[in-house]
Amino acid sequence: MQTGSVRQRSSIYIINPAADAPNYNTSESSGRTGGLGWVQVADLSIVTVAALVPDDWRVQVTDESISAVDFGNDCDFIAITGKVSQRSRMYAIAEEFRRRSKTVIIGGSFATLNEADVRPHADILVTGDLEALAPRLFADLASGQWQSRYDGGQADMRLSPLPRWDLYPLARAQSSALQTSRGCPFDCEFCDVIPYQGRKQRFKSNEQIITELDHLYRAGCRQIFLVDDNFTVSRRRARSVLQAIAEWNTTHANNAVRFLTQASIDVARDPGLLAACATAGLRTLFVGIETTNADSLRETGKRQNLLMPLEQAVRTILSHGIAVFGGVIAGFDHDGPEIFEELFEAFQRLPLPDLSIGCLNAPRSTSLHDRLYAEGRLTGEVWEGLAGSPFSTNIRPAGMTREQLIAGTTWLSRAAYAPGNFQRRMMNFIEAFGDAAAQPRKAGRPIHDRLPLFQQTLAQTMSRGPNEAAMVTDVLRAASKKPATLPAIAFFLSRYEQSRYFLDSPAEDRPVDTDRATSPRAGFEPALASAQR
Numbered sequence: 081m082q083t084g085s086v087r088q089r090s091s092i093y094i095i096n097p098a099a100d101a102p103n104y105n106t107s108e109s110s111g112r113t114g115g116l117g118w119v120q121v122a123d124l125s126i127v128t129v130a131a132l133v134p135d136d137w138r139v140q141v142t143d144e145s146i147s148a149v150d151f152g153n154d155c156d157f158i159a160i161t162g163k164v165s166q167r168s169r170m171y172a173i174a175e176e177f178r179r180r181s182k183t184v185i186i187g188g189s190f191a192t193l194n195e196a197d198v199r200p201h202a203d204i205l206v207t208g209d210l211e212a213l214a215p216r217l218f219a220d221l222a223s224g225q226w227q228s229r230y231d232g233g234q235a236d237m238r239l240s241p242l243p244r245w246d247l248y249p250l251a252r253a254q255s256s257a258l259q260t261s262r263g264c265p266f267d268c269e270f271c272d273v274i275p276y277q278g279r280k281q282r283f284k285s286n287e288q289i290i291t292e293l294d295h296l297y298r299a300g301c302r303q304i305f306l307v308d309d310n311f312t313v314s315r316r317r318a319r320s321v322l323q324a325i326a327e328w329n330t331t332h333a334n335n336a337v338r339f340l341t342q343a344s345i346d347v348a349r350d351p352g353l354l355a356a357c358a359t360a361g362l363r364t365l366f367v368g369i370e371t372t373n374a375d376s377l378r379e380t381g382k383r384q385n386l387l388m389p390l391e392q393a394v395r396t397i398l399s400h401g402i403a404v405f406g407g408v409i410a411g412f413d414h415d416g417p418e419i420f421e422e423l424f425e426a427f428q429r430l431p432l433p434d435l436s437i438g439c440l441n442a443p444r445s446t447s448l449h450d451r452l453y454a455e456g457r458l459t460g461e462v463w464e465g466l467a468g469s470p471f472s473t474n475i476r477p478a479g480m481t482r483e484q485l486i487a488g489t490t491w492l493s494r495a496a497y498a499p500g501n502f503q504r505r506m507m508n509f510i511e512a513f514g515d516a517a518a519q520p521r522k523a524g525r526p527i528h529d530r531l532p533l534f535q536q537t538l539a540q541t542m543s544r545g546p547n548e549a550a551m552v553t554d555v556l557r558a559a560s561k562k563p564a565t566l567p568a569i570a571f572f573l574s575r576y577e578q579s580r581y582f583l584d585s586p587a588e589d590r591p592v593d594t595d596r597a598t599s600p601r602a603g604f605e606p607a608l609a610s611a612q613r
Contacts, residue, residue: 082092084130084342088274090136090137090138090222091137091138091139091154091155091157092133092138092139092140092155092158092159093125093140093141093142093150093155093157093158093159094126094127094129094130094139094140094142094159094160095124095141095142095149095158095159095160095161095173096125096141096142096143096144096145096161096162096166097144097149097162097166097170097173098144098145098166098169098466099145099165099166099169099384099398099468100165100166100167100169100408100466100468101151101165101466101468102581102582103165103468103469103470103576103582104436104470104575104579104582105120105436105579106120106145106578107120107145107254107578108385112310112403113596115138115147115148116147116252116355116595117145117146117147117250117252117270118145118146118252118253118254119143119145119146119252119253119254119433120253120254120255120578121253121254121255121256121257121305121307122143122248122250122256122257123143123257124144124257124258124259124307125161125188125250126141126142126143126161126242126248126423127156127211127243127244127245128241128243128244129159129161129187129210129238129281130243130244130247131241131242131244132210132214132218132241133214133218134222135548136158137218137222138155139244139247140153140155141244141247141248141302142457142536143248143249144169146171146252146253147249149173150344151176151177155182156182156321156390157182157184157185157186157221158172158173158174158177158182158183158184159181159185159186159187160173160184160185160186160187160188160190161186161187161188161191162188162190162274163188163190164187164188164190164194164443164462164463164467164468165334165467165468166190166310166468167190167463167467168463168467169502170186170190170201171201174186174202174445175201178203182558183202183203183204183550184201184202184203184204185202185203185205185206186198186201186202186204186205186206187205187206187207187276189272189276190311191205191206191304192207192208192444193272193275193276193443193444193445194266194278194444195207195229197461197463199311203228203231204227204228204230205228205229205230206230206231206232206373207229207230207231207232207234207246207306208233208234208235209233209234209235209262210232210233210235211236211237211239211240211241212233212235212236212239213230213231213232213233213235214232215275216230216297216482217230219589220600224302227358228489229422229479231294233613234262234263234277234278234282235282236282236285237261237282237284237288237376237535238283238284238286238288239258239342240259240284240289242288242291242292243294243295244503245299246299249301250296250300250301251300253282253459254303254341254533255301255304255305255340255496256296256299256301256303256304256305256471257304257305257307258289258293258296258305258306258307259284259302259306259307259308260283260284260289260306260308260311260321261281261282261283261284261308261309261311261314261317261399262277262278262281262282262308262309263277263278263279263281263282263309264277264278264279264281264309264310264313265279265280265310265313265314265560266279266283266310266313266344266382266384267279267381267447268381268382268441269381269447269448269451270380270409270440270441270442270446270448271315271445271446272443272445272446273309275445275446276445277309281313281317282316282360283314285319286320288326289321290324290325290328291327292319292477293328294315294326297332297337301337302335302336302337302338302340303339303340304337304338304339304340304408304531305339305340305341306339306340306341306342307341307342308341308342309342310342310343310344311341311342311343311344312341312343312344312350312353312357313344313346315350315353318353318356319353319356322345322353322356322359322360322362322491323356323360324358324607325339325360325361326359326360326361326394327360329360334394336361337361338361338363338364338567338606339361339362339364340362340363340365340366341362341364341365341366342365342367343365343366343367344367344368344384344395345368345369345384345385345388345393346384346385346387346388346393347397348378348388348392348393348394348396348397351388351396351400354396354397354400354402355400357400357402358400358401358402362402363401363403363537363567363568364402364403364404364405364568365402365403365404365405366404366405366406366407367404367405367406367407368382368385368406368407369406369407369408369432369435370382370385370407370408370409371377371389371409371410371412371415371424372390372412373412373414373415373419373421373422374386375414376412376413376414376415379412379413379414379449380412381476389553390426390430391430393597394395394430394431395431395512397551398431398509398512398513399512399514400514401513401514401564402510403513403568403571403572404431404432404503405432405433405434405436405572406432406434406435406436407435407436407438407532408423408427408435408436408437408487408492409437409438409439409440410423410437410438410439410440410488410492411440411473411475411477411480411485411487411489412440412477413477413478413479414473414478414479415433415477415479415480416479416480417479417480417488419479419488419520420488420489420491420492422494424492424495424496426494427505428501428504429508429509430505430508431505431508431509431512431513432505432508432509433502433505433506433509433572433575433576434572434575434576434579435496436470437470437493437496438470438471438489438493439470439471439472439473439485439486439489440473440477440485441462441472441473441474441475441591442458442474442475443462444461444462444463452476453474455477457485458474458475458523459473459474459475459476459482460474460477461474462474467511470489470493471486471490471493473485473488474488485601494583497576497579497580497583499547499548499550499551499610500547500551501534502551503551503555503577504536504552506555506558506569506572507554507555507558507566507592509568509569509572510555510559510562510565510569511556513562513564513565513568514564534570534574537573537574537577538573538577539579540577541573541576541580543581544584548580549613552573555569555573556569566570566574
């Protein structure tokens with residue numbers, strides 16, 4: 081037990097640190113205006129924590145991707161949250177505030193899953209969810225008597241408050257955020273959702289969801305990311321939420337909201353659920369495709385991806401007017417050096433413009449980490465390399481060398497985002513997208529107009545060279561003939577620019593985990609060359 085002295089603790093500064101290195105999902109490509117940056121998705125964690133602070137406290141928040149951390153802040157407590165991709169920056173911020181004699185609290189997913197690593201950097205360590213713990217924690221802080229560690233476990237989401245979006249610069253986010261559930265019943269070997277959020281899903285009530293939608297709508301948000309770990313996995317629950325959202329969106333038919341979320345590719349097996357998604361205004365799904373290697377999917381426990389052929393599944397989802405972008409992983413035990421060419425050729429046939437491609441990693445809390453540790457195949461912890469970089473790994477693959485894995489993944493990513501290759505997948509997408517499921521209502525413009533940002537992004541892409549300029553022109557011309565595709569095309573072109581910014585950044589800005597990041601097999605380079613028009 082530690083005892084605070086001097087005076088009543090009544091103020092807290094809550095920080096979401098910047099990522100340690102650029103990646104597919106950071107927003108450096110959009111630049112800064114007026115000293116402020118942009119984010120693709122507003123950070124839900126810091127505004128949820130802020131909402132759990134007692135009303136008589138003074139609360140401030142900073143998302144460092146948007147604005148700089150105020151190290152001269154006079155709040156009594158500094159609360160820092162973060163993921164593995166933010167680890168180094170999280171610790172740097174913590175140490176600077178501790179140097180200034182501030183009391184530092186660290187919580188969030190990384191702290192929950194890696195207590196021993198975080199412990200030396202925090203005066204107070206908080207693991208698990210905060211909802212049920214908050215009354216006790218803030219009472220202890222206010223009284224000046226607190227413990228060095230607290231655990232909130234897995235809270236009932238019906239305790240989750242209305243986030244304090246009034247404290248957040250939503251005008252600097254391309255999408256706002258709302259969470260309807262936590263947890264996922266699947267058990268993919270490499271995924272740390274289960275040890276963090278649990279296999280049993282926990283849900284907010286539909287009334288909570290609608291209240292949050294009302295709040296975000298009044299704040300000017302017209303694109304909302306449902307940040308659930310797997311939104312559609314509980315089908316009955318998903319239908320209930322989608323019906324509530326559809327009814328709510330109908331009341332805003334002249335200025336409707338578009339939704340994005342995360343789901344498993346096997347949602348394609350339920351056309352009724354896809355229709356409900358489309359009716360509710362859900363226009364984009366992120367899915368963990370991982371690989372086209374069926375043996376690798378079985379190996380990692382991702383059998384839900386084997387229930388339907390990938391191309392059929394993607395085209396089924398698109399036929400409902402819902403775009404798909406995907407995560408891809410290379411380096412499973414059943415992957416040899418040929419996997420990179422196989423993945424490239426497979427994806428070029430698909431209507432999947434946006435692919436986040438990375439090496440397999442084994443986070444400490446996962447069953448993959450346990451297995452590879454027992455086999456002596458770990459090179460260290462994830463953060464001992466370049467945490468957050470797709471071109472880093474802490475494993476020794478079974479079917480190739482570690483250098484081949486990193487080099488092949490680097491090649492695959494760059495080949496996928498060569499302008500000619502990207503254009504081919506965009507044209508596949510336009511052809512496959514179902515205009516029969518085009519929005520039944522007008523999609524309105526938000527109060528905070530992001531059109532100048534999109535125009536800036538397009539200009540940046542086109543300025544890269546004649547191949548990129550031709551790609552943008554050709555894609556927009558094709559999309560204009562099928563207007564239902566235009567919102568998704570804008571989304572994918574924005575994501576393309578961020579991916580190119582990341583992939584083309586100098587080595588000192590976007591390092592890879594080896595100096596030998598060249599093709600692991602002969603014959604790769606022509607795919608890159610042929611993509612340059």
